[in-house]
Amino acid sequence: MTEDKKTIAFVVYPGMTPLDMVGPLTVLDGMASTVPEFRTVVVGETKEPIGTDNPLKLSANHTYDEVPSPYALLVPGGAAPTLKALADEKLIDYVRTAAASAELVTSVCTGSLVLGQAGLLEGRRATTHWMFRELLGAFGAEPVAERWVEDGNVITAAGVSAGIDLALHLVERLVGAEIARTIQFVIEYDPEPPLGALDWSKRPYGDLKPLLEHTLKDALADEPALRDRLLAHTGR
Amino acid sequence: MTEDKKTIAFVVYPGMTPLDMVGPLTVLDGMASTVPEFRTVVVGETKEPIGTDNPLKLSANHTYDEVPSPYALLVPGGAAPTLKALADEKLIDYVRTAAASAELVTSVCTGSLVLGQAGLLEGRRATTHWMFRELLGAFGAEPVAERWVEDGNVITAAGVSAGIDLALHLVERLVGAEIARTIQFVIEYDPEPPLGALDWSKRPYGDLKPLLEHTLKDALADEPALRDRLLAHTGR
Numbered sequence: 001m002t003e004d005k006k007t008i009a010f011v012v013y014p015g016m017t018p019l020d021m022v023g024p025l026t027v028l029d030g031m032a033s034t035v036p037e038f039r040t041v042v043v044g045e046t047k048e049p050i051g052t053d054n055p056l057k058l059s060a061n062h063t064y065d066e067v068p069s070p071y072a073l074l075v076p077g078g079a080a081p082t083l084k085a086l087a088d089e090k091l092i093d094y095v096r097t098a099a100a101s102a103e104l105v106t107s108v109c110t111g112s113l114v115l116g117q118a119g120l121l122e123g124r125r126a127t128t129h130w131m132f133r134e135l136l137g138a139f140g141a142e143p144v145a146e147r148w149v150e151d152g153n154v155i156t157a158a159g160v161s162a163g164i165d166l167a168l169h170l171v172e173r174l175v176g177a178e179i180a181r182t183i184q185f186v187i188e189y190d191p192e193p194p195l196g197a198l199d200w201s202k203r204p205y206g207d208l209k210p211l212l213e214h215t216l217k218d219a220l221a222d223e224p225a226l227r228d229r230l231l232a233h234t235g236r
Numbered sequence: 237m238t239e240d241k242k243t244i245a246f247v248v249y250p251g252m253t254p255l256d257m258v259g260p261l262t263v264l265d266g267m268a269s270t271v272p273e274f275r276t277v278v279v280g281e282t283k284e285p286i287g288t289d290n291p292l293k294l295s296a297n298h299t300y301d302e303v304p305s306p307y308a309l310l311v312p313g314g315a316a317p318t319l320k321a322l323a324d325e326k327l328i329d330y331v332r333t334a335a336a337s338a339e340l341v342t343s344v345c346t347g348s349l350v351l352g353q354a355g356l357l358e359g360r361r362a363t364t365h366w367m368f369r370e371l372l373g374a375f376g377a378e379p380v381a382e383r384w385v386e387d388g389n390v391i392t393a394a395g396v397s398a399g400i401d402l403a404l405h406l407v408e409r410l411v412g413a414e415i416a417r418t419i420q421f422v423i424e425y426d427p428e429p430p431l432g433a434l435d436w437s438k439r440p441y442g443d444l445k446p447l448l449e450h451t452l453k454d455a456l457a458d459e460p461a462l463r464d465r466l467l468a469h470t471g472r
């Protein structure tokens with residue numbers, strides 16, 4: 001019976017970055033296949049296909065109404081469309097109410113801004129994609145530069161691919177290292193970035209402040225209050 | 237004009253593993269955003285939502301007919317559904333004909349078995365997910381245990397998450413290291429597997445031969461000729 005299971009809900013919304021969600025979903029669905037006490041669901045406002053920030057369209061298999069009280073929640077991020085999504089009241093309401101009863105509230109990339117907008121990061125340490133990190137201050141959070149940041153039952157991950165690391169950490173936390181390691185083998189997660197690890201002294205785009213300001217002004221032209229609140233946190 | 241662009245086609249089919257495709261798509265769509273001479277498309281038999289091996293449904297934005305001659309092709313893999321897909325004549329015909337004029341033919345995970353079934357691996361070095369590696373012999377390929385294997389214009393990657401490494405390699409090959417590094421920053425691909433690198437001396441499931449035989453017999457019950465051809469290559 002699905003109602004007896006611990007439901008891990010992956011939230012989707014238009015314009016999001018699919019990898020933010022698909023990485024952790026693959027890992028945690030692997031856990032659900034191994035440990036039947038869990039199930040994973042993809043939750044959206046609608047089950048109709050939605051566009052993302054690349055040519056892929058994806059579909060939720062449940063609506064918000066159908067999963068009011070998940071055991072755990074994961075909110076993916078993206079660029080400008082995620083900033084726009086901060087003004088999506090149905091999304092923010094769902095995240096807020098689902099999080100209220102959830103054991104675990106997690107995000108990948110700028111999904112943490114969605115958690116922030118839902119009022120879930122006040123006074124917490126949190127992270128997000130490095131380009132957007134300072135914006136966390138607008139939600140009363142303390143921005144931290146780590147691959148993932150755990151503060152109570154709220155765990156936020158860094159940008160895009162960090163969701164895979166977050167999810168393996170969640171599996172270890174929920175059911176132990178042996179299953180986490182097996183899933184790591186199943187998805188053959190033994191990374192060999194062709195150019196090696198990132199050298200953060202060589203990050204691109206130079207001073208991020210003008211880029212962030214432009215992105216916020218463009219994405220939130222119709223939401224001046226939110227835009228100005230975020231503009232106050234674009235860094236030095 | 238899209239017809240002037242170099243089209244990178246990501247093939248989708250029912251039951252596939254989404255991460256196989258979404259990882260490389262994210263990387264190569266990042267390249268297409270930066271270098272307008274390229275575009276990425278998701279190609280399927282239909283544009284209707286298709287099921288995958290987890291709760292996510294996804295949709296192609298083009299049909300096979302609409303993308304007969306892509307510049308590059310990427311075929312994702314999966315477990316039993318990908319074995320079944322080896323008997324999908326429309327998929328195999330599309331891969332064979334698209335590959336005939338493509339500059340680059342690539343796969344992730346058991347997507348290389350699809351390339352093999354299309355006759356594209358005869359006499360080539362190739363790889364796939366470690367659990368299925370010996371099956372490559374059924375298609376006249378030489379199985380190789382590397383993260384990705386380049387043989388002429390055919391490049392095959394190891395399991396699931398290896399597609400991200402493959403794609404960064406493709407970006408470096410197509411447009412150089414600087415753009416590849418920028419995309420690596422954009423997807424914040426600086427992996428920190430919580431349990432560290434995989435220790436291949438501790439891989440799970442023990443002797444793979446019985447597991448592979450069971451999987452092949454189950455997935456290919458309706459395709460005895462193909463089943464027996466693959467069963468002859470389940471390892472020692």
